[in-house]
Amino acid sequence: MIELEGLTKRYGDKLAVDNLTFTVRPGTVTGFLGPNGAGKSTTMRMILGLDHPTAGSVRIDGRRYQELKDPLTYIGALLDAKAVHGGRSAYNHLLCLAQSNGIPARRVDEVLDIVGLTPVARKKAKNFSLGMSQRLGIAAALLGDPRILMFDEPVNGLDPEGIQWIRSLMKSLAAQGRTVFVSSHLMSEMALTADHLVVIGQGRLLADMSMADFIAQNSQCRVRIRTPERERMLDVLHTAGITAVEKDGGLLEVEGSRAERIGELAAEHRIVLHELSSQQSSLEEAFMQLTAGSVEYHAHTGQAQQTGGTGPAVVPAQPVAADTKKES
């Protein structure tokens, strides 16, 4: 379990991490989501005691990082896959880490085997591809067989096979009851792996909820109706207590996922429909909406400016069926 309490980091007059309070629990994959520059890596460095917080604290299983005896046996982390001395072999890199925490040398062979680097164990790390470096970093994180694992953007730059491997690894680690905390700037990636979601933007906490709740709250449904008998349809909907909005091109839109009810109404009143479809904003859109006010580097295109002013306000919670899928 990782507990953050009012964690704050200030660089000069810029707040990189702003009063973060949340808990990462065991047995699930917790996604740590935010745009680039949101403060994810800074937060992770503070969790490991590498950067000193300006205010607030972090507890690893109830203790400060500095108080952990042999910390690699409590928490294993992959921050930067390339942070390895290039002239050292994969085996020796892992061996020196193992020795510093009193981990037996045979564990080095075990983790090399788990990540599939045994054939290149004696090769110098500088000749490794990004994918191999990523595997070496994960081997280092697994070295102490820790109850908590933390990965910073682990799928960045990986080929599809590597991505698949990391996804299933994270899920199996969580299934073993471990705490898995993984950062990403891609909602789509999180949707596939995370059970719980912590979203930050400009260092501030924007959401801390289960993936299911996030989907339910943030993917808005609309029903689009196209009919030659627009006025009659509007009357029927109005009588049924459904509010429809007129859109360009003779379209009608109704908030919520009520396509069945609308279809039944149209049939009952013998109204010809040319189109009746459920529309759903994707999770990626929902994430962008949520973080729009807190994206550090805006691309000044039409889309970004439209959403730019909405800010990280609470997204209107629409009554949406809990079993809604990402794609309609």
Add this chain to the structure above:
Amino acid sequence: MTTQIIRSEWTKIRSVASTVWTLSLALVVTVALGMLVSALTRHGFENMREQDRLSFDPTYISFAGMGLGQLAMIVFGVLVVTNEYSTGMIRTSLAAVPQRGVFLASKVAVATALALVVGMVTSFLAFFLGQALLGSLGTSLGEEGVLRAVIGGGLYMALIAMFSMGIAAMLRSPMLSLGILMPFFFLISGILGAVPATKKFGQFLPDQAGSRIMQVVIPAGDDTPYGPWGGLGIMALWVIAALAGGYLLLRKRDA
């Protein structure tokens, strides 16, 4: 716990190529240059001025390569520390060993032990081979002050490496550390120690003070205010200051 970390640092230091080439370069350059100067001195002794012959120090002559050889020791000390920073390994290392004082102390202890062994071998080799080439002009370990000077040569090399580690821990960048230490020890310190106006100050610089221990014959008219061990003590104070500075910055900074 400290034993674990020392073992870990030993694995780190033995598993990179720079350790081998810097230390072997320190040995080869010091010994070879000492041999060359010893051989030349023997041939040129007849033409030497009377004054120089009286203050002739065969032990010190065989250490003539130390000035250049110490540069390789500096590179060794700098790389041991800055390797962590230039690769980003420091974050992995400090996550594994969050007690930064213990981390730095273990690293410095392992590297110093290695530098001391290589320094002692270098010093004794330079002495014996130098004396052999000096022939009848040479001295022996049994003469007064000679053993102290030869052991002192090894200590001097280890202290130079330690001082470099302290500076490197403060500066973190290998280029910056070498860019300051190399010209300082190769040129600036020597100039400051030789120019009369700055001599009073220059003789308290780490290498000027420390190399006093390798001298057996004190030239006439020398008014250095410290003896061989006093000089080494001054050098040790510099080393302590550099390492303390490195530790304080390591503790304070974000990794």
